[in-house]
Amino acid sequence: MSKMIFVNLPVTDLPRSVAFYEAVGATKNPIFSDDTAACLVFSDTIHAMLLTHEKFSSFTDRAIPDAHQTAQVLICVSEDSRDAVDAVIDRAANAGGQADPNATQDYGFMYGRSYADPDGHIWEVMWMDAEAAAQGPEAFAAQMGGG
Template sequence: MARMIFVNLPVADLPRSVAFYEAIGGARNARFSDDTAACMVFSDTVHVMLLTHAKFRGFTPRPVADARAASEVLLCLSCDSRAEVDAMVEAAAARGGAADPGPKQDHGFMYGRSFEDPDGHIWEPMWMDLAALPAAAG
């Protein structure tokens, strides 16, 4: 079995967050979703668990961080093309997120942008041409 990742994010408004993550390419898995959590599937190996603050608090004794005031993690998600990077950021901005809180990065062989979700979590969609990497690195 391939190793999988489940990113757990606290969200203030679960229905709003589900709509946002659907708009950027996630599909809600009803088997692992209820009125306190939603499993958003991006691939066979990448899942984002959206948890109400109350549900999230059940997994940690630490306070829930305000992602708009502090950074704990930056989430990078690979894309198949530059166009897919741009489309994801545009979809995020159209559904209540913020486009490009960080600078765009274009290194020829690698292209990336960023967006904030409605709760302030920062995502960095990126595309990389692995075949061009050795030439660029040399």
Template structure:
């Protein structure tokens, strides 16, 4: 079995968070979704589990932080081409995200912009051309 990654996120508004992650390119997996959680698959190997605070609290004893005030993680998601970076930002901001909470970057071989989900989690949308940079000497 190939390795998979699931990012588990506490959310204040499950419907708003679901709309954002569908706009990010995800598809809801009803098999692992209910009234307190939505499984949104960004690819066959990348899933985002959106959990209400009550459900999230069943998995940890720690308090739920506020991603709007403190940076906890920067999660990067690649897209197929340079134009898809801007297109993804347009879709996610239309679905309740906030564009560019961090400065956009353009290194020629790599372009990235960031978008904040409705709960303050920041996703970097990245396109890179691996043939465009030389390995360190």
């Protein structure tokens, strides 16, 4: 069985967040969802657990930061093409998120953009040329002007 990742995110308005992530392309898994949490599925191995602040606080004593003001993590997911990256960012912006809170990264063989969800959590979306990736880190450095 492949390893799975469950990104747990505190959200202020669970229904709004569910609608946002569905618009971006995730599917809600009702088996692992209730009025305090929702499991949004991006792929067989990538899931976002959207948790009300009260539910999130039941897992940790640490304060929930305001993601509009601070960044604790940058979550990055891949797409199959540059056009697919742009399409995700467009869907996020049209659903009430912020397009490109971070600068676009375009190295020719690698392309990435980002969006912030309504709570300010930043997701990076990237595409990389598989042939370039197979050449290893030295090829990346050369293509980026580092060697």
